[in-house]
Amino acid sequence: MLDSALIDALRQARHVVVFTGAGVSAESGIPTFRDRLTGLWERFDAASLATAEAFRADPALVWGWYEWRRSVVHRAQPNAAHRAIAELAGKVPKFTLITQNVDDLHERAGSQNITHLHGQLERPRCFQCQHEPDSPLPVPDEPEAGRRVQPPACAHCGGPLRPGVVWFGESLPMEAITHAFQAAEQCDLLISVGTSGVVYPAAEIPEIAWRLRANVLHINPTPGPLHGERDFALANAAGVALPALIDAAFP
Numbered sequence: 001m002l003d004s005a006l007i008d009a010l011r012q013a014r015h016v017v018v019f020t021g022a023g024v025s026a027e028s029g030i031p032t033f034r035d036r037l038t039g040l041w042e043r044f045d046a047a048s049l050a051t052a053e054a055f056r057a058d059p060a061l062v063w064g065w066y067e068w069r070r071s072v073v074h075r076a077q078p079n080a081a082h083r084a085i086a087e088l089a090g091k092v093p094k095f096t097l098i099t100q101n102v103d104d105l106h107e108r109a110g111s112q113n114i115t116h117l118h119g120q121l122e123r124p125r126c127f128q129c130q131h132e133p134d135s136p137l138p139v140p141d142e143p144e145a146g147r148r149v150q151p152p153a154c155a156h157c158g159g160p161l162r163p164g165v166v167w168f169g170e171s172l173p174m175e176a177i178t179h180a181f182q183a184a185e186q187c188d189l190l191i192s193v194g195t196s197g198v199v200y201p202a203a204e205i206p207e208i209a210w211r212l213r214a215n216v217l218h219i220n221p222t223p224g225p226l227h228g229e230r231d232f233a234l235a236n237a238a239g240v241a242l243p244a245l246i247d248a249a250f251p
């Protein structure tokens with residue numbers, strides 16, 4: 001049974017922010033960051049591969065890991081949660097989608113104007129001169145977890161291409177984080193979906209909304225502790241909870 005205060009909060013909201021993490025893509029078969037890495041990747045720790053130091057030390061190992069992730073994403077399809085988020089945008093007066101995900105499943109579900117806080121797998125750039133290649137990279141046919149792949153050379157300076165994602169220790173894109181903080185300050189409902197909320201500064205976004213008196217809803221099979229007032233949780237998979245919430249609010 002959905003809380004009637006939550007349904008009212010969604011019905012009455014003038015500006016809804018949806019803030020997503022890896023859990024929103026879990027039902028599409030994309031492992032979340034803090035899942036145990038599968039197959040050959042069991043030996044590696046995601047956090048230690050997602051750094052400039054790791055790339056410098058072993059570019060083929062890191063590039064190979066991102067090529068594997070890219071091929072997994074390429075073969076995946078958006079799920080009911082991605083579709084519900086795209087649908088919700090058309091049901092409320094103002095809507096902002098902010099994601100920590102580097103996949104393109106929100107785009108492929110039909111969402112528009114997506115703010116990618118942690119970059120995008122499909123936007124590689126040169127590790128040395130930042131030049132972005134003109135044409136998209138070919139997608140590997142089959143995922144080969146653990147395969148080392150030499151990064152392609154930059155057409156501009158010959159340096160190695162790197163994934164277009166934010167690595168640990170790097171700053172978030174200024175425009176994206178500014179937009180996300182502004183939306184969190186201005187919204188009256190923030191729905192946080194499938195994020196463990198441990199990676200800052202992104203994890204501050206629901207906190208900011210709550211402190212500035214917005215309602216906040218966490219959708220996560222294992223939600224964290226709640227503040228109490230104006231703070232809601234649906235302890236369920238995103239692909240179940242989001243469509244149910246939208247159906248209840250906009251029958």
Ligand code: OAD
Pocket residue numbers: 020021022023024026027032033034035050100101118165166167168193194195196197198199219220221222236237238239
């Ligand atoms: P995490 O892997 O930390 O957390 C995923 C969350 O999704 C967990 O809290 C799960 O309980 C939840 N979850 C799992 N299945 C779900 C489902 N079906 N529906 C809803 N929730 C589900 O992923 P993020 O919070 O996105 O950063 O991680 C944040 C950042 O840490 C990532 O963007 C990445 C990583 O390091 C960078 O790459 C910079």
